[in-house]
Amino acid sequence: MAKVRVYEYAKQHNVSSKEVVKQLNDMGINVSNHMTTITDEEIAKLDKVYQSNDQTDQEEPSKTDEKESETIVDEPEQPEKTNVIKYTDGITVTELAEKLKKDTTDLIKKLMFSGVMANKNQALEDEAVELMCEEYGYEAEKEIEVEKTDLLQYIEDDNEAQLKERPPVVTIMGHVDHGKTTLLDSIRKTKVTDVEAGGITQHIGAYQIRNNDKKISFLDTPGHAAFTSMRSRGAQVTDIAILVVAADDGVMPQTVEAINHAKAAEVPIIVAVNKMDKEGANPDRVMQELTEYELVAEDWGGDTIFVPMSAIKGEGIDDLLEMILLVAEVEELKANANRRADGTVIEAELDKGRGPVASLLVQNGSLKVGDPIVVGHTFGRVRAMVNDLGKRINKAGPSTPVEITGLNDVPQAGDRFVVFEDEKKARQIGELRQQKQIEERRGSQSKVSLEDLFEQIKQGDIKDINLIVKADVQGSAEALAASLKKIDVEGVKVNIIHTGVGAIKESDIILASASNAIVIGFNVRPDNNAKKSAEKENVDVRLHRIIYKAIEEIEAAMQGMLDPEYQEKVIGQAEVRETFKVSKIGTIAGSYVIEGKITRDSGVRVIRDGVVIFEGEIDSLKRYKDDVKEVATNYECGITLKNFHDIKEGDVFECFIMEEIKR
Numbered sequence: 001m002a003k004v005r006v007y008e009y010a011k012q013h014n015v016s017s018k019e020v021v022k023q024l025n026d027m028g029i030n031v032s033n034h035m036t037t038i039t040d041e042e043i044a045k046l047d048k049v050y051q052s053n054d055q056t057d058q059e060e061p062s063k064t065d066e067k068e069s070e071t072i073v074d075e076p077e078q079p080e081k082t083n084v085i086k087y088t089d090g091i092t093v094t095e096l097a098e099k100l101k102k103d104t105t106d107l108i109k110k111l112m113f114s115g116v117m118a119n120k121n122q123a124l125e126d127e128a129v130e131l132m133c134e135e136y137g138y139e140a141e142k143e144i145e146v147e148k149t150d151l152l153q154y155i156e157d158d159n160e161a162q163l164k165e166r167p168p169v170v171t172i173m174g175h176v177d178h179g180k181t182t183l184l185d186s187i188r189k190t191k192v193t194d195v196e197a198g199g200i201t202q203h204i205g206a207y208q209i210r211n212n213d214k215k216i217s218f219l220d221t222p223g224h225a226a227f228t229s230m231r232s233r234g235a236q237v238t239d240i241a242i243l244v245v246a247a248d249d250g251v252m253p254q255t256v257e258a259i260n261h262a263k264a265a266e267v268p269i270i271v272a273v274n275k276m277d278k279e280g281a282n283p284d285r286v287m288q289e290l291t292e293y294e295l296v297a298e299d300w301g302g303d304t305i306f307v308p309m310s311a312i313k314g315e316g317i318d319d320l321l322e323m324i325l326l327v328a329e330v331e332e333l334k335a336n337a338n339r340r341a342d343g344t345v346i347e348a349e350l351d352k353g354r355g356p357v358a359s360l361l362v363q364n365g366s367l368k369v370g371d372p373i374v375v376g377h378t379f380g381r382v383r384a385m386v387n388d389l390g391k392r393i394n395k396a397g398p399s400t401p402v403e404i405t406g407l408n409d410v411p412q413a414g415d416r417f418v419v420f421e422d423e424k425k426a427r428q429i430g431e432l433r434q435q436k437q438i439e440e441r442r443g444s445q446s447k448v449s450l451e452d453l454f455e456q457i458k459q460g461d462i463k464d465i466n467l468i469v470k471a472d473v474q475g476s477a478e479a480l481a482a483s484l485k486k487i488d489v490e491g492v493k494v495n496i497i498h499t500g501v502g503a504i505k506e507s508d509i510i511l512a513s514a515s516n517a518i519v520i521g522f523n524v525r526p527d528n529n530a531k532k533s534a535e536k537e538n539v540d541v542r543l544h545r546i547i548y549k550a551i552e553e554i555e556a557a558m559q560g561m562l563d564p565e566y567q568e569k570v571i572g573q574a575e576v577r578e579t580f581k582v583s584k585i586g587t588i589a590g591s592y593v594i595e596g597k598i599t600r601d602s603g604v605r606v607i608r609d610g611v612v613i614f615e616g617e618i619d620s621l622k623r624y625k626d627d628v629k630e631v632a633t634n635y636e637c638g639i640t641l642k643n644f645h646d647i648k649e650g651d652v653f654e655c656f657i658m659e660e661i662k663r
């Protein structure tokens with residue numbers, strides 16, 4: 001006769017598996033769980049205990065159940081995957097009955113026996129689900145519902161009627177030394193202290209001022225890198241960007257970067273023409289130069305506001321503030337102060353005494369002390385709250401920066417936060433998000449890459465392709481950008497969101513990550529930080545030496561015809577430490593392998609200050625006097641190149657091979 005498992009016996013006799021296991025163990029029969037098979041002899045012993053139950057038991061196992069048990073019984077004992085019932089939070093009685101292939105009424109009855117009164121639409125607690133699964137011989141396994149971990153769905157809906165004007169949030173950007181910090185300090189000094197006399201300004205990453213009864217919030221970290229790194233985390237905090245341009249210096253590379261970062265985020269720009277007090281100040285030149293970037297002054301027929309000023313002397317600040325409020329009015333910035341708060345982390349740190357401390361910008365609703373809150377992948381209750389003057393407050397409305405304590409861990413700048421109605425829910429979501437973060441760190445995020453571009457276009461996921469072009473000289477960058485813009489495959493447009501000269505920098509990668517862009521380097525290389533960041537952020541960086549190849553590659557990728565066969569692989573880098581001129585041989589580069597290895601048959605590029613100045617082949621590779629095939633990391637060697645002798649100390653040799661791609 002076929003063997004029977006504990007759960008089958010338990011079911012036939014309408015008792016729980018747990019009880020049968022206990023009973024058997026009490027009888028000195030060693031069984032571990034509900035899946036253990038029991039012998040006829042053991043069944044006979046059990047029958048003595050449960051016989052009476054049988055007589056009152058009206059429930060007969062159905063035909064299909066019998067069949068099921070027959071198929072299982074012949075197999076050796078093992079925890080069967082098919083016996084696992086997966087469920088998610090909030091599963092109802094009906095849903096569980098379906099999974100168990102049982103009648104809902106049977107399940108309700110069973111629940112009642114176990115002391116759980118539930119109707120068919122009622123959500124079950126984890127314990128009840130586990131108990132019922134066990135009763136029917138299954139193992140319950142709770143799954144995390146991915147959609148449930150998305151914080152944005154818990155933001156309270158806005159009631160149109162309750163929307164009221166809110167203060168604008170402003171970021172100050174511009175080239176190095178054009179006066180961003182001076183401007184921030186100057187605004188704070190003139191506006192904060194005269195309103196809140198006696199307050200000690202705290203650095204909490206942002207501050208708020210009052211100008212003729214209207215408030216404005218300023219983010220304290222100037223520069224576009226911080227701005228975009230927040231955006232790359234999905235946070236849009238800034239409503240208005242102030243572009244500071246020194247009147248004596250004009251438009252500089254980082255001015256252009258700042259413009260592109262602001263434009264990519266679709267944030268309106270106000271130009272502050274600073275250092276007007278200086279002798280060489282030439283505001284007309286600034287205006288002229290900015291027309292190239294579609295920032296045309298109103299006097300010149302455009303709609304960009306230019307404010308001449310001197311941050312150091314405090315001149316023009318009132319005008320600037322007035323203009324900010326004007327733009328804010330046009331933008332119709334609104335929020336509802338009468339609902340649960342949501343917003344973004346500006347900065348966060350672990351304080352020795354106070355635990356995790358986070359500066360938050362409330363973007364909508366009002367944040368109150370005691371609120372249960374999920375912040376990024378952390379959660380807690382707002383224990384104490386201070387404003388930018390270090391004053392304790394109990395409530396903070398829209399666009400207000402505050403510093404809070406009470407979180408279980410330190411969140412990251414750019415993380416979103418949402419207030420929940422009850423603490424239990426906040427904890428649950430917070431924990432789910434923590435788990436999800438761990439899982440996500442294992443897998444990689446999906447960013448656009450040339451390899452899957454065609455797929456994404458086909459599926460309609462992509463309508464525009466965003467590119468960032470960096471090149472060795474301005475002319476190449478412009479030429480390449482212009483040609484790339486002309487590519488049009490099936491109506492998919494190429495957007496050049498930024499072009500620049502010089503090595504690919506971390507800020508380029510951050511911009512690419514935030515805008516889902518691909519970076520194209522023409523005769524330039526990413527520096528080390530950029531490399532690391534590209535790897536971390538999964539940004540596709542394509543390096544080229546020939547313009548038409550770069551264009552061809554993008555075009556081919558858009559058509560799904562990217563040549564898949566060979567791919568270049570960098571195998572190592574050597575730094576030139578010394579050079580020797582030898583009349584017949586040319587220049588020998590006394591080098592040190594700083595990464596990977598150098599092989600004699602690899603291709604080589606000479607990189608000087610992040611720019612590729614030569615690409616060719618290695619002529620000879622020597623250790624002392626001997627020719628060698630390869631040299632490993634941390635070893636010195638002598639290298640000569642074919643047809644290139646203009647080698648200088650500090651040059652980097654990048655060695656590469658062509659590798660077949662296995663698909």
Ligand SMILES: Nc1nc2c(ncn2[C@@H]2O[C@H](COP(=O)(O)OP(=O)(O)OP(=O)(O)O)[C@@H](O)[C@H]2O)c(=O)[nH]1
Pocket residue numbers: 174175176177178179180181182183222274275276277278309310311312313
């Ligand atoms: N004459 C004059 N000098 C100014 C003015 N604004 C700033 N400066 C000076 O310019 C220099 C740079 O100013 P910062 O405010 O540090 O410039 P920044 O843009 O914040 O510079 P980074 O933080 O390096 O990006 C300082 O020496 C300031 O004193 C101004 O309106 N007039």
